[in-house]
Amino acid sequence: MSRIAKMPIDLPAGVEAKINGQNINIKGGKGAFDYTLNNHVEITQEGSQLVVKPKNESNKKHWAMAGTMRAITFNMVTGVSDGFEKKLELVGVGYRAQAQGNKLNLTLGFSHPVVHDIPEGVTVETPSQTEIILRGIDKQVIGQTAAEIRSYRPPEPYKGKGVKYADERIIRKEAKKT
Incomplete structure (x- = not known):
């Protein structure tokens, strides 16, 4: 089971995230990203944090994909804030x-x-x-x-x-x- 997927992503000051179904849009000081998440994963915004979860928590492949999508989203947030x-x-x-x-x-x-x-x-x-x-x-x-x-x-x-x-x-x- 993925432990990376269980960690929330903190949004630094000046970074905005918009979630529309499976699409996520992240804007920051250095630029903006649009990305379409995998169908086995859902993402929610709780305050200034993004939480990635698999749709089926009993499926190992869904957990693995949730970890991958969390890592990609974290890199997007880091990219628009620090580069x-x-x-x-x-x-x-x-x-x-x-x-x-x-x-x-x-x-x-x-x-x-x-x-x-x-x-x-x-x-x-x-x-x-x-x-x-x-x-x-x-x-x-x-x-x-x-x-x-x-x-x-x-x-x-x-x-x-x-x-x-x-x-x-x-x-x-x-x-x-x-």
């Missing part, structure tokens, strides 16, 4: 990143530059040539964009060269012995 941020680092000689509007130009040791289109709702910054900071209100879109950028040149285990998350630890392999 999300993901940092990437480039490790390697000549590896560079440069933000230009909604495009990210990457030099990753290929014979051509890599241009990545940044989706709507995500802002990109490059404080230095080897750092990339992605910011936005949708946790899923931020994570997906970071994963796509990392996939151009994932870090390799011998020298650690490539695009890595700032908090990622690369486990190094020992070089071949002759």
Whole structure:
């Protein structure tokens, strides 16, 4: 049984939630979200809290879906109030990143530059040539964009060269012995 689904979601000051059947609309200082909840879950607002419950409390799959919907709703509330941020680092000689509007130009040791289109709702910054900071209100879109950028040149285990998350630890392999 899901324990996440049993915890209510506190709405911070400045965040409004409107529930219309299975649709939920959350507005905050950084933006707004619309989401349609799963049919096995119901959500209610009690004061400044949102409570997610399964429609059939004896069904394990309904409890699991209630936990998922609670996590998604919590991320929506956090996104519109605080926002999300993901940092990437480039490790390697000549590896560079440069933000230009909604495009990210990457030099990753290929014979051509890599241009990545940044989706709507995500802002990109490059404080230095080897750092990339992605910011936005949708946790899923931020994570997906970071994963796509990392996939151009994932870090390799011998020298650690490539695009890595700032908090990622690369486990190094020992070089071949002759």
